[in-house]
Amino acid sequence: MFDTILIANRGEIACRVIETARAMGLRCVAVYSDADAGARHVQMADAAVPIGGAAPADSYLRGEAIIAAAQATGAQAIHPGYGFLSENPDFVAAVEAAGLTFIGPSARAIRAMGLKDAAKALMEEAGVPVVPGYHGADQSGDTLSRAAEEIGYPVLIKAVAGGGGKGMRLVERAADFAEALESARSEARTAFGNPDVLVEKYIQKPRHIEVQVFGDGTRAVHLFERDCSLQRRHQKVIEEAPAPGMTQEMRAAMGAAAVRAAEAIGYSGAGTVEFIVDGSDGLRPDGFWFMEMNTRLQVEHPVTEAITGVDLVEWQIRVASGEPLPVAQEALTITGHAFEARLYAEDVPAGFLPATGTLAHLAFPAGCRADTGVRSGDTISPFYDPMIAKVITHGPTRDIALSRLRAALKGCEVAGTVTNLAFLGALAAHEGFARGEVDTGLIARDLDQLTVAPEVTAADLAQAALVATGLDGASGPLTGFTLWQPLARQVTLLADGEVHVVTLRVIGPDHIRADVAGEEVACERLGSLWHIGGRPAVAAHREAERITLFRAHGLSLSILDPLARAAAAGAGADVIEAPMPGLVKAVFAEAGETVTEGQRLAVLEAMKMEHALLAPRDGVLAEVMVSAGTQVEAGAALIRLEAVEEEAAA
Numbered sequence: 325m326f327d328t329i330l331i332a333n334r335g336e337i338a339c340r341v342i343e344t345a346r347a348m349g350l351r352c353v354a355v356y357s358d359a360d361a362g363a364r365h366v367q368m369a370d371a372a373v374p375i376g377g378a379a380p381a382d383s384y385l386r387g388e389a390i391i392a393a394a395q396a397t398g399a400q401a402i403h404p405g406y407g408f409l410s411e412n413p414d415f416v417a418a419v420e421a422a423g424l425t426f427i428g429p430s431a432r433a434i435r436a437m438g439l440k441d442a443a444k445a446l447m448e449e450a451g452v453p454v455v456p457g458y459h460g461a462d463q464s465g466d467t468l469s470r471a472a473e474e475i476g477y478p479v480l481i482k483a484v485a486g487g488g489g490k491g492m493r494l495v496e497r498a499a500d501f502a503e504a505l506e507s508a509r510s511e512a513r514t515a516f517g518n519p520d521v522l523v524e525k526y527i528q529k530p531r532h533i534e535v536q537v538f539g540d541g542t543r544a545v546h547l548f549e550r551d552c553s554l555q556r557r558h559q560k561v562i563e564e565a566p567a568p569g570m571t572q573e574m575r576a577a578m579g580a581a582a583v584r585a586a587e588a589i590g591y592s593g594a595g596t597v598e599f600i601v602d603g604s605d606g607l608r609p610d611g612f613w614f615m616e617m618n619t620r621l622q623v624e625h626p627v628t629e630a631i632t633g634v635d636l637v638e639w640q641i642r643v644a645s646g647e648p649l650p651v652a653q654e655a656l657t658i659t660g661h662a663f664e665a666r667l668y669a670e671d672v673p674a675g676f677l678p679a680t681g682t683l684a685h686l687a688f689p690a691g692c693r694a695d696t697g698v699r700s701g702d703t704i705s706p707f708y709d710p711m712i713a714k715v716i717t718h719g720p721t722r723d724i725a726l727s728r729l730r731a732a733l734k735g736c737e738v739a740g741t742v743t744n745l746a747f748l749g750a751l752a753a754h755e756g757f758a759r760g761e762v763d764t765g766l767i768a769r770d771l772d773q774l775t776v777a778p779e780v781t782a783a784d785l786a787q788a789a790l791v792a793t794g795l796d797g798a799s800g801p802l803t804g805f806t807l808w809q810p811l812a813r814q815v816t817l818l819a820d821g822e823v824h825v826v827t828l829r830v831i832g833p834d835h836i837r838a839d840v841a842g843e844e845v846a847c848e849r850l851g852s853l854w855h856i857g858g859r860p861a862v863a864a865h866r867e868a869e870r871i872t873l874f875r876a877h878g879l880s881l882s883i884l885d886p887l888a889r890a891a892a893a894g895a896g897a898d899v900i901e902a903p904m905p906g907l908v909k910a911v912f913a914e915a916g917e918t919v920t921e922g923q924r925l926a927v928l929e930a931m932k933m934e935h936a937l938l939a940p941r942d943g944v945l946a947e948v949m950v951s952a953g954t955q956v957e958a959g960a961a962l963i964r965l966e967a968v969e970e971e972a973a974a
Contacts, residue, residue: 325645326401327351329427330394331365333405334384335697336711337621338365341403344637353397355390357383359705364697371397378707384408387415391422401425401644403637407709410620411438427644428593429619430541436589437617439484441522447614450588452581455600455613457524459484469501471523478526481505483512483519489558490515494526510927511934514909530764531603532560533567533612534596535582536628538636540643544586545653546579547632550624553603553762554751556676561744561767562729562751563624564663565631568722568760569607577609583653585617593643594621594636603763623666623714626693630662630718661725662718665733665748669710669741672775677903677935678710680958681741684867689735691728692717704741706905706958712743726758739865739872739880746877750774778876780819783857786838786845788871788881789815789826791864795836796854817871818882898946898965900937902928908954908962909934917945925963926950937962 329345330353331338342352342365354369359378366372373393376383383389387409394402402419404410404427413431420426428434437443441459448454457479458471472479472495481504483491491512493504509519532555536547551567552560566575582597596618602611625636639650669679682703688694696713704710715732719725730752736745751757751774756766767774790796792815811830816823827839834849845857854861863874869883909927913919919939926937943965950962 326399326425326641328353328397328399329401329403329641330355330390330397330399331369331403331405332384332390333403333408333410334360334363334365335708336695336714337405337407337623337697339368339697340695341405341637342368344635345403345641348638348641350641353393353399355384355393357707359707362702364699364702373397378705380408380707387412387418391418391424394424395422399424401427401641403427403640404620406620406623411618413438425644427640429539429589429591429595433589433591434619437619439520440482440616441484441520443616444522444614446588447585450584452585452614453612455524455527455615457522459522459524463520465502465505468505468521468523469498472501473498475523475525478528479523480526481508481521481523483508483516484522485512485516485518485520489555491521492558507934510909514929514934527600527602529602529604531567531601531607531762532598532615532764533570533578533601534598534622535578536622536625536636537582537586537591537595537597538639538643538649539586539591539593539595540647540649541590541592543649544583544591545649545651545656546582547628547634547636547656548658549575549578550627551762552598552624553764554757554766555764556767560624560666562663562665562748562757563627564661564722564725565627566658566661567607568762571607574607574609574612578612581612581614585614591619593640594625595619596622624664626695626714626716627662627664630693630716631658631660632656633659660718660720661722662716663725663729663752665715665729665752666744667712667715667736667738667748668744669704669712670744671742671903672744672747673777674903676744678706679742680704680706680710680905683712683738684740684870685737685865685872686712686739687737688713688715689732692732692735712738715748722760723758726752733877736877737863737865737872737874738878739870740867742880743878746778747774749877750776777820778879780822780824780879780881781857782838782840782843782845783859784873784875784879785817785819785824785826785840785881786847787854787856787861787864787873788817788819789828789838790836790847790854790856790861791866791871792817792883793828795828796861796864816884818884819879823884898940898943898967899961900925900940900963900965902956902958902960902962903935904928904958906935906956908950908952908956910952911948911950913945913948913963915945915948919943919945919965928956939965941965 328351331341352369354372355375356366375389409415413434416426416431444454478496481493493508495504513519531553549567550565552563554562585597598615599612671677686700693716694713717728733749815826829837836847838845848855865872871881873879906928909929911926913925921941923939924936928935946966947964
C-alpha cells in the first residue's frame with residue numbers, strides 16, 4: 325500500500341479523494357493553479373504544490389508539472405479524479421515511466437474506449453449491443469451527410485473523443501446537418517483537440533442508464549445501475565440509483581453486458597458503461613445499446629456508494645496498490661434508493677449560462693451528503709466548471725429518498741451568485757419525475773414549468789426592508805431613524821426586475837408595521853425571533869446592497885438608491901454584451917451590415933461551452949468592438965446596433 329498519493333485535480337473531486345485517502349491513513353498532496361492558491365482542496369491536503377496559471381492548459385493539464393510535483397513530495401501514486409488528465413493515455417504512460425502508479429485503468433484500456441467509433445466496434449466484437457450509426461474514418465461532410473440519410477433522421481452528431489455533451493448536436497432534418505456538423509466539430513476541436521465525429525440514430529424517448537463497473541485488470545464486477553436521464557444540453561442534472569422501473573431480468577442483462585465490456589479491455593479500477601435505453605414501452609432486455617465507456621470515476625458515483633455501502637475511491641486505491649477485487653459479484657446488493665443533484669452557479673432564466681461570483685454565504689442542511697470544493701468566501705472562477713456542490717440523499721425507498729432530496733434542496737443556503745437551486749427544487753417536485761416517468765427530453769418539454777420564478781410576497785419585501793435598515797437583530801433597540809422626525813423610513817428594493825418601495829413605521833419597541841404598496845405587514849419580535857406577517861422570519865444574508873432570503877430556494881433582492889435609478893433606466897438596449905467572462909471564438913458580422921433578429925453574430929467560449937450571441941432585433945450594426953481571439957469580461961460591450969433614430973435618419 326502507498327503512504328503518499330498526489331491528487332491531480334481540483335474542486336470537489338480532489339476534496340472527495342482526500343477524505344477517503346486520509347481515512348485510510350495516507351498522506352495527501354494537492355496541486356493548484358494560481359486561481360486556486362486558497363482553495364479548499366489545498367487547505368485539506370498535507371502538502372500542496374503550485375503548477376501554473378489559472379487556465380487549465382497552464383496548470384491542471386500540464387502532466388510533466390504534476391509528475392514533477394509527485395516526485396518532489398515523495399508521492400508513489402497519482403489519483404486523477406475526473407476531467408482534465410483522467411482519461412489521457414499519454415499521461416498514464418508518463419506516470420508509469422516515471423516509476424509512479426496511476427490510480428486508474430491502463431493506457432491501453434483508455435485508448436480502447438477513448439474514441440467512440442473504435443469503442444463501438446470493439447463492443448460489437450464483445451457481444452455488447454450498439455446503437456445503429458456511422459463510426460467510420462471518412463470524415464468528409466458528404467460521407468457523414470449520406471450516413472445520416474441512411475440512418476434516418478433524427479440523428480445525433482457526437483465527437484468521437486471526450487464527453488459531457490460537448491461536440492454533440494441533435495439534427496432533425498437534412499437542411500440543418502451542415503451547420504450542426506460545423507458547430508460540433510468546432511466545439512470538439514476546442515474541448516478535445518480532435519474534430520472527428522460519429523453519427524448515430526437518435527432514440528425518440530431515450531433514457532440514459534449507466535452501469536458502474538470495477539475491475540482488477542483480470543476480472544470485473546458491476547455495482548448496478550444509475551439513471552441519468554434528467555439532462556439539459558446533454559449534461560446530467562439529477563441522477564439516481566437504482567433506475568426506476570428496472571426489472572431483475574434487464575438489470576442482469578445490462579450488468580452482464582457492462583462486465584463483458586470491462587473484461588474485454590482488461591479494465592482496472594472504477595469505470596462506467598453508459599447505455600441509451602428505449603423507454604417508450606417500459607424497460608426491456610432487448611431495448612438498450614452501448615453509448616460509451618467512461619474510463620474514470622464519475623461525478624455521480626456517490627449514489628452508487630449510497631446503495632451499495634462501497635467506498636469506490638478506497639477500492640480504487642487498494643486495487644491500484646496491487647490488491648484483488650474486494651468482493652465477488654454475488655456479495656454485492658442494493659439497499660434503498662439514492663439521488664444526487666448538481667448545484668451549479670448558473671443563470672437559469674438566461675438559458676443556463678454559467679455564472680461567476682463570490683460565495684458570500686454557503687451552508688448545507690443536516691441529513692444529506694454534500695460533496696463540495698468551495699466554502700463561504702470562495703470565488704466561482706470563469707476558468708473551471710461552475711459546480712458548487714453535489715447534494716446526495718438516501719432512503720429505504722425511492723419516495724423517501726426523493727422527499728429527503730426536496731428537503732435538502734430547500735435547506736441549502738447560497739448567496740453571492742445566481743444558482744440553479746430553484747430549478748433543482750422544481751425538478752425534484754415534478755409530478756412525472758416523482759412517478760419515475762423519466763427520459764432525456766423531460767426538462768426540454770417542461771422547461772417553462774420548471775423555471776417559473778417564485779413570487780416575492782409582501783412579507784418577503786417587509787423582511788428585506790428590515791434587513792436593509794439593520795432592524796432585523798435578535799435584540800437591542802430599534803435604530804436607523806432620525807430624532808425629532810416621525811418614526812418612519814422608506815426603503816427601495818429591486819426584486820425580479822420590479823421596483824418596490826417599503827415604508828417601515830415603528831409602533832413599539834418590538835413592533836414595526838411595513839407598508840408594501842398599500843398592504844400592511846405586521847413585524848413583531850417575539851423573544852429573539854422576528855415574525856413577519858404572522859410567520860417566523862426566514863434566514864437571510866446581506867452582502868453590500870444585495871439581500872438573499874433563504875425561502876423558495878433563495879430570493880435575491882437589491883437595495884436601490886432612488887437617486888441612481890433614473891440614470892440606469894433604458895441603458896444598453898442596442899448593445900450586445902458578454903453574458904460571462906470568456907473567449908470570443910468567432911465573429912460573423914461587421915460594421916454597416918444589416919442583420920435580422922436571431923441572426924448569429926458571434927460565438928463566445930466560456931467554461932468549456934460555446935454560446936452563440938444573437939441579434940436582438942432587425943437593424944444595422946454600428947460597431948463590432950471585438951475580434952476572434954479576444955478575451956472579454958462579463959458585461960463587456962461586444963457589438964452595437966445603430967439606434968432606431970440613426971437608422972431612420974440614414
